[in-house]
Amino acid sequence: MDVRLNSNLEWQTVANSTLTKKRSTAYGSTVALKSAMAASGAILVLYLIAHMYGNLKVFSGQAAFDGYAHSLREIGYPLLPESGFLWIFRIVLLASILIHIYAAVTLWARARRARPADQRYQVKKRVVRSYSSYTMRWGGVLIALFVIFHILHLTVNVIAPGGRSDSPYERLVNGFQPEFWYVTLFYVLAVIALGFHLRHGVWSGLATLGVNQARRQPVLNSIATGIALIVTVGFLIPPVAVTFGLVS
Amino acid sequence: MNITLRVWRQKGRDDEGRMVTYKLTDVSEDMSFLEMLDVLNEKLTLENEDPVAFDHDCREGICGACGVVIDGEAHGPEVTTTCQLHMRSFNDGDTITVEPWRAKAFPVVKDLVVDRGAFDRIIQAGGFISAPTGTAPDAHANPIPKPDADRAFDAATCIGCGACVAACPNASSMLFTAAKVTHLGMLPQGQPERASRVVKMINQQDEEDFGGCTNIGECAAVCPKGIPLDTISQLNRDLLGSLSKGIG
Numbered sequence: 001m002d003v004r005l006n007s008n009l010e011w012q013t014v015a016n017s018t019l020t021k022k023r024s025t026a027y028g029s030t031v032a033l034k035s036a037m038a039a040s041g042a043i044l045v046l047y048l049i050a051h052m053y054g055n056l057k058v059f060s061g062q063a064a065f066d067g068y069a070h071s072l073r074e075i076g077y078p079l080l081p082e083s084g085f086l087w088i089f090r091i092v093l094l095a096s097i098l099i100h101i102y103a104a105v106t107l108w109a110r111a112r113r114a115r116p117a118d119q120r121y122q123v124k125k126r127v128v129r130s131y132s133s134y135t136m137r138w139g140g141v142l143i144a145l146f147v148i149f150h151i152l153h154l155t156v157n158v159i160a161p162g163g164r165s166d167s168p169y170e171r172l173v174n175g176f177q178p179e180f181w182y183v184t185l186f187y188v189l190a191v192i193a194l195g196f197h198l199r200h201g202v203w204s205g206l207a208t209l210g211v212n213q214a215r216r217q218p219v220l221n222s223i224a225t226g227i228a229l230i231v232t233v234g235f236l237i238p239p240v241a242v243t244f245g246l247v248s
Numbered sequence: 249m250n251i252t253l254r255v256w257r258q259k260g261r262d263d264e265g266r267m268v269t270y271k272l273t274d275v276s277e278d279m280s281f282l283e284m285l286d287v288l289n290e291k292l293t294l295e296n297e298d299p300v301a302f303d304h305d306c307r308e309g310i311c312g313a314c315g316v317v318i319d320g321e322a323h324g325p326e327v328t329t330t331c332q333l334h335m336r337s338f339n340d341g342d343t344i345t346v347e348p349w350r351a352k353a354f355p356v357v358k359d360l361v362v363d364r365g366a367f368d369r370i371i372q373a374g375g376f377i378s379a380p381t382g383t384a385p386d387a388h389a390n391p392i393p394k395p396d397a398d399r400a401f402d403a404a405t406c407i408g409c410g411a412c413v414a415a416c417p418n419a420s421s422m423l424f425t426a427a428k429v430t431h432l433g434m435l436p437q438g439q440p441e442r443a444s445r446v447v448k449m450i451n452q453q454d455e456e457d458f459g460g461c462t463n464i465g466e467c468a469a470v471c472p473k474g475i476p477l478d479t480i481s482q483l484n485r486d487l488l489g490s491l492s493k494g495i496g
Binding site for chain 1: 267317321351353415417418447454455457458459460461465466469478481482490496
């Protein structure tokens with residue numbers, strides 16, 4: 001009986017040794033999946049903020065923008081090989097994206113199983129559900145498609161509206177000229193979808209990681225709205241400025 | 249007042265089920281929603297039809313038996329239990345849609361009655377303390393800070409009605425499980441099993457095919473007992489703590 005007075009951990013160990021050894025699934029539970037989604041999402045949000053900051057350098061002119069892009073390849077050099085840091089960073093981002101998508105798809109499948117198509121309500125009213133939470137899944141798909149296009153366009157430059165270039169600044173300026181309005185439109189739509197995704201995602205991630213308390217709830221929601229707004233506006237400014245001829 | 253009711257009728261677990269429309273005249277606005285269903289059932293019985301099966305017990309808002317979805321909201325337009333909802337919340341001439349809770353974990357037994365045994369099994373998995381309590385101790389023998397006692401008590405008011413699952417877009421039972429985890433986690437008697445409790449309850453919840461939480465908040469918005477949404481964050485924190493200690 002004295003075991004019970006010891007720490008939680010020992011109590012657990014003793015209890016397990018006497019009970020059936022059932023293989024536990026808590027590491028693959030919905031909560032664990034959500035946490036993986038929140039943690040990978042946090043990495044992606046931090047990256048987005050850094051990316052947005054870099055984009056705004058376009059207003060400092062071609063030399064500053066291209067110089068900034070080049071400097072990213074030299075981080076850690078000569079300790080790391082050239083572009084070494086960049087590739088480590090890219091692998092971390094890719095891993096985060098894959099974890100994020102895997103968790104999303106798995107949880108989506110579980111939610112569908114929890115209320116199958118033939119058990120839907122005939123009448124369902126939204127009480128507090130926001131538009132941003134409503135669009136999390138399809139918005140996420142749109143963002144994923146955009147990211148693929150975006151990398152092919154501005155990173156790899158395989159898709160090159162307005163002509164290829166070795167200068168990131170020129171790729172940006174060429175790609176968002178008024179005659180390529182559809183490229184700009186897709187960009188704008190994807191960034192707005194991203195804004196909605198972050199509005200619910202940042203709040204939901206913080207709640208999942210256990211930060212939410214009743215009196216903090218308004219603060220967390222304000223943080224989510226703030227990050228969503230800053231990222232949306234910050235990403236919209238450069239291409240729109242190019243389209244309207246403010247950057248050339 | 250005169251109303252038109254659209255009620256889900258289903259003969260048994262394997263029956264497909266369908267919505268059936270009934271007209272009721274001279275309904276008093278002082279009737280509770282269940283009394284209105286009683287009137288309907290008297291009428292159906294006199295007409296030699298099968299009365300509508302619905303769960304009910306205390307009819308004073310504390311047992312949690314009488315959950316149905318009314319016009320797309322769990323327990324109807326007021327934040328209370330169905331038995332405490334009165335016909336004055338509706339207008340003369342309204343068409344009211346009544347459906348059972350919809351979740352794979354809550355199979356329909358008949359008409360509006362669902363089997364909520366999944367909740368019992370989540371409680372059996374860990375929603376208790378194993379300490380032999382003996383006779384009631386002196387009230388001041390084990391001082392508990394007032395805010396902790398209040399929070400434990402608020403969480404303990406959960407009546408297990410299942411409205412959280414019914415309202416959740418993912419059919420998740422997180423608010424229910426979180427209420428019990430929070431209730432016991434705030435009190436000294438709940439500490440020895442705190443780390444293992446949350447793991448066992450979440451595993452059982454997943455086992456029952458409830459969905460995952462996406463922090464939308466529909467559950468807390470319809471909860472007749474006002475279980476706060478932040479209990480879910482407390483559960484997440486406890487589970488992540490357990491997993492990081494290797495209890496999974």
